[in-house]
Amino acid sequence: MNAPLVSILDDEPEIRAILTEALEEAGFRTQSFSRAREFEAALKRVVPDVCLVDLSLPDTDGLTLVHRLALERGATVIIISGRAQVQDRVTGLELGADDYITKPFDPAEVVARIRARLRSSRSAPQSGQTARFNGWIAHFDRYVLEDESGTETPFSHAEGEVLRLFLDSPKRLISRAQMQDGLGGAAGESFDRAMDVRISRLRTKLREDPKNPRLIKTIYGAGYIFLGDVSWS
Known part of the structure; x- marks a missing residue:
């Protein structure tokens, strides 16, 4: 190799x-x-x-x-x-x-x-390159989200790492510490703020209501939980 x-x-x-x-x-x-x-x-x-x-x-x-x-x-x-x-x-x-x-x-x-x-x-768990959840398809080989109509929205490598972290652990609480351990990088204010922005952008791309997101829920003081039903291929 x-x-x-x-x-x-x-x-x-x-x-x-x-x-x-x-x-x-x-x-x-x-x-x-x-x-x-x-x-x-x-x-x-x-x-x-x-x-x-x-x-x-x-x-x-x-x-x-x-x-x-x-x-x-x-x-x-x-x-x-x-x-x-x-x-x-x-x-x-x-x-x-x-x-x-x-x-x-x-x-x-x-x-x-x-x-x-x-x-x-x-x-990172090698679940596959394509994840299906709640009418969406995430193509990690091409870094795009596809909706039910076939419309595609690109996401960055960094956003993809966060999304994969959620999709690999659906319906389980993911703390900030677990995110830092799983994603690497230096801990601190800049990491926390960057995670907030990446999650916000993922919610936007998934057309979530920012006041009441259905998929990526914030558990205040604890972390996040992804509520979708996920299948990998």
């Missing part, structure tokens, strides 16, 4: 060199890019296991790129940025990033975060 492939997008040569050395010493394969155009062209040839993306890029807006990667390609995305404010972290996670690391960073932390993301993906 090939070692996991990590794509690095950062316009600073020193950062690319540090990350490449640390990741390859840890057993990963790497490819690095200084421009978004080169990075996106490479994605058409091979999809990496993890993308490390800087937000301050010379040829595109990093947040827009992160959103496109998450929504259109279903890529696992970790932001590495000098923007350290909580709001920047929340915005990046809201737009579909799976994790957010601020500069300056310890290369060992980056390696640990990547391993955590990969463990999370591999340890």
